Amino acid sequence: MTTVDRDPRAVARFPMPRRNPFEPPPEYREMRRTGPLSYVTAPSGTRMWLVTRHAEARQVLSHPKVSTNTSRPDFPSLRPVGRTPTPEERAELVKARQGWIIDMDPPEHGVYRRMLISEFSVRRINALRPGIQRVVDELVDEILRQGPPVDLVEMFGLPVPSLVICQMLGVPYEEHEYFQTRTAQILKMSHDPNASKAVSSEIRSYLSDLVSRAEREPGDNLIGRLVKEYVHPGALAHDALVGMAQLLLMAGHETTSNQIPLGVLTLLEHPEQLARMRADPALVPGAVEELLRYNSIADWVAFDRMACEDIEIGGELIRAGEGIFVLGASANRDERAFDDPDTFDIHRTARHHVAFGDGVHQCLGQNLARAELEIAYETLFRRIPGLRLVDDVDEIPFKFTSAIFGPYELEVTW
Template sequence: MTDIAPPTEVPRFPMSRAATCPFDPPPDLTSLREAAPLSRVRLWDGSTPWLVTRYAEQRALLGDERVSADATRPGYPSQAPVRGNRISFILMDDPEHARLRRMVTAPFMIKRVRQLRPRVQGIVDDLIDAMLAGPRPVDLVEAFALPVPSLVICALLGVPYADHDFFQDNSSTIIRRTAAPEERTAAHGRLAEYLDGLVGDKLAQPGDDLLSTLAERVAAGELTRSEAAQMGVLLLIAGHETTANMIALGTLALLENPEQLGRLRDTTDPGLVDSAVEELLRYLNITHSGRRRVALEDIEIAGETIRAGDGLIMANDVANRDPEVFDDPDALDVGRNSRRHVAFGFGVHQCLGQPLARMELQVVYGTLYRRIPGLRLATTMDAIPFKHDGSVYGVYELPVTW
């Protein structure tokens, strides 16, 4: 086995961001990247997986068939204690991963997503109309950032938006690092039961939505009802949590960079809006707990030997700030070509919903600041409650006015 430093010399992971730099990765994480592409870190359970901090090594390992996403394998670096076998296809390997993923791919294909764009534009415009007609200041998270992707994913899945308080509350418990295992298990159970009921409804009365498609698979014997419900849980959580946090955190980053906000607000070039979306994804990288994997075989990389059974954590937030790939990486530049970022991962497990997320963000960033050109913070930066306790980074509230 590769020599491991004594416990006192192995830093704990995850690491804390600097209070004065809430948009940047933790300073200790940046220092590790500068020192070496791979190093050992210590997790909550005392295990010491490899932390991969540089862009090239992350892409190589995420595309390597000798690296597994299966969370049930020994050595997998779990984020927290796990109760029960409640895993989705994103924590499986091929061929089962590919079989299940194919069943939900069609609605997220680029052509289908383009057809959704007018509907998303209407949702965005309606929510902005409501904000403009309402009192000020307003919490942008509650009034806009959460409703946009929640309304979209509900329509796509066939989930009643009237239930949004229920699924948003349970989703936030599941992704909160500080939640006890019992809390996460209970929240997951409530969502699974809820989605199972909806799948049952679609079996009886199918509609034009993704849950109805999964129900057809259940009726054909290709899926169990439990598998369909678990896939629904995954898509519902992923479909609103990440995009909602990107909307709010991206807006805050732009408000703190007024020159960049001005470029985006005043442009008539959709290409600049598209590049701004990619740059904000790179710059903010809200999935900040790293992508977790385990080695199936010995792997030689960057002068180190990763042994079979060793855990791997790909710290995508610092990889997206790698100066070997991005010039002046700690600066926000909405005109930068950032398409190579790894905010959506890489390889067979890269984010299924990235075309939808991109389109939603393009509509939001291309509309909100143009329609409310005087948008500004209604509080001070030090009063903003950031989600340091979540596996998805963002803000709990964002008071704004105009």
């Protein structure tokens, strides 16, 4: 086991941005070659481990002694340590994060996740497919009505997940537009924390009102079922259900709204594979898995962790209290797990990718995400066969430094 502080695997700069829309930061390959783990030192002086290989990534994500609770006061942060929050601010933070399973550790995590799990089963999601198809068809109708050129982020990537989650949560049809403009605003403002905080709290009060309406009259939708099964018997608080709904909205929206246009772009850049997929819709699910692996839109930011006890991973001793970042985009290009990993190949078996994570926090919405992506790509390329880019790839604006990667805009014509 190596625990030497002046280890050559320490990296000078983290996070390093992507420079190419189809490649993770090039430093990842070099780190992966040197060993399964590298590290940086946070401004607080704490060591933060970077996990670059697939096997060790899965080991960390499934490790029982690894925490994901970023609101713990001792959770190591990459950012310089700021002012310590007052007890009132901390109480507000804890209230705002109620129901956020992504930040909970077992056993609390399991209690909340079990309440949601049946809503995202393959059976339940298959039942939603006709509704998703309707949403996608109506958006394509609108794109065709408007005529070229259109921005696929604005007219397709953003509204698909928003309208689908509206259906799931039970947002009344006449309120869809209000809801959709607010969620799109949050994503557009992610560079301006104050503005996005204001819209976030507006959405939170909207969701709180939606939950109150369901408490009076529970409908046949996700919120209505949770109200009947857990809120009414006293097993789930109002605020926690609001938090759950908000997490589902955020976790499902930012990811899917980037993956849809980035996937369209990747397919357009591989016309032969696109032609094969179009000719045989049975190839669509495999293409979606490969896009998730190849694009890896959620990289380290989805996977920040802390060791709760001393643990050994990849021959290294990670001490209690040290931070761990799993580099998902690196694990998904690990040559030990995927042959020729930098090649996009819709025929490969890619399903063991970590684009949805692993372990107890593995993406709750993955069946829904797969259904949305399959229907979005299949429908778009079937109904607009001549779809092509307006600009060269190097003229497309990308979110090279954002938490979740994708294009800001994707102008297409046909």
